[in-house]
Amino acid sequence: MAATDIDVNYVAHLARLSLSPEEAQKFGAQLKSVLGYIEKLQEVDVNGIEPTAHAFPLINVTRPDEVRPSLDHAEALRNAPAQANGLFMVPKIVE
């Protein structure tokens, strides 16, 4: 794994993040330096070590499956950038 092969425009596409050519160039250089630093983790012997996803894992946290009050329709739509007929407006998805 070479740390210097980050293709910023490909990663930006994966992240749905448009970048200007200047940003792509600048972030590419900065990320290479950060990745170069991160590379030091390759020195650590992690054989037989389990990954930690949470420092205090709780297993199977459940609650009763009951209907409870929640945001009403108007409140849920209150911050929408575009709405009509009580729905979020989005660009056409299906022809």
Place this chain on the structure above:
Amino acid sequence: MLNALTISELGKKLAAREVSAREATQACLDRIQQVDGRVRAFVSYDARDALAQAAAADQRLAAGERGPLLGVPLGIKDVISVKGQPLRCGSKILGQFVSPYDATVIQKLRAAGAVVFGRLNMDEFAMGSSTENSAFQTTGNPWDTSRIPGGSSGGSAAAVAADECVAALGSDTGGSIRQPAALCGCVGLKPSYGRVSRFGLVAFASSLDQIGSFTKQVRDAATMLEALSGVDPCDSTSVPQPVPHYATSLSGEVKGLRLGLAKEYMVGGLNPEVRLAMDAAVNQLVKLGAELVEISLPHTDYAVATYYIIATAEASANLARFDGIRYGARVEGADPTELYSKTRGAGFGPEVKRRILLGTYVLSSGYYDAYYIRAQKVRTLIRADFLKAFEKVDAIITPTSPTPAFKIGEKADDPLQMYLMDIFTISANLAGICGISVPCGFTPSPRLPIGLQLLGKPFGEETILRVAHAYEQATAWHKEKPPLS
């Protein structure tokens, strides 16, 4: 000046009905008028709402109710939902977002009768160590407004240090409470992972984030922690541990307590003045009867790298929700993908973009095992280092930040140097343990605050509060006020 009081001082006056919550709140609002043009801690505040809450608190006091937070004005970091108030996380992408509900911590503070007001400035989405990444304004350190207040909760730290509120809420993912508290000269507590509900906290890195307090003294940190803690059905990572009466642990005694000094923390990069203050603080605690034990945290050198993989990976997933569909700003596009990309490209600032890119990269096909899974394994080793150390010691003592507050703009274009500012704080989040920063001195010229960090076992807040309080009682650093007038 009521705004300059601690929670316990103001609480006594309110309980004795010597002063009203309305007067205390007005004092904070006046102080904001007086100094916030220079400090720039508040992104916005709703004076009418604050005074209405204060009037309600005064009614409860008049009816005979008493409580340590009843009528006390508290500032809130702009990452925690307060119903009917703006929530923007220091970002343009949230547009004119207004919170539809209260975070659990806000519900608890309201129940306790606190006046929760103001939106305190922060690095965008809590990503940063200087608050320079806010899309709205640069906050000045009250001790020297040409310097950064630390971050990401820089607004909270500066507001408390400048007496614009009595205490404040912040969030800490890698040091975002403790580091600005150190740099502004106040007390900052990051509780153990799971101690405080994050429901209503905008998520940055879900396995690391915790809500905590900024206060003017350790006793207030104990009061705040008791009010904020507890299991919450709305946050399945909150832990069903009993909530102690934390103030009881403030005995003033450290005799017989074992304090760990990690040899790995005493290496290069540590500012000599910070080192001197730290050594003096250690000597003070020994004088008070604490026992020093040298410990080793062998994976310390890997903590920053581990953190920047795990935190960015989680952030890249958490911030996917900001897509211009259901809330916030939107830039239109011909199809949904174009809309998402343009919205996010226009809405996020440079540091957030860098971290989303890094996080997306370490999670992407071909790199997931080499970066992300490996970092999670190193995290296991870092956590094990701490748990092993805590078999020998009751708390670990470190500087909070390797340097005092630097000049605004000094590190703005060098992300890696900025990340290394977090060297003493990020391990606590990886390990899920608790930590507190208390004032422990000043650099001579310019006069800037220095912080001492105490790290405790998971759910060991009582011990670190006890040590921090005993140290504070023996020193006067926390009583000094910045030269703002």
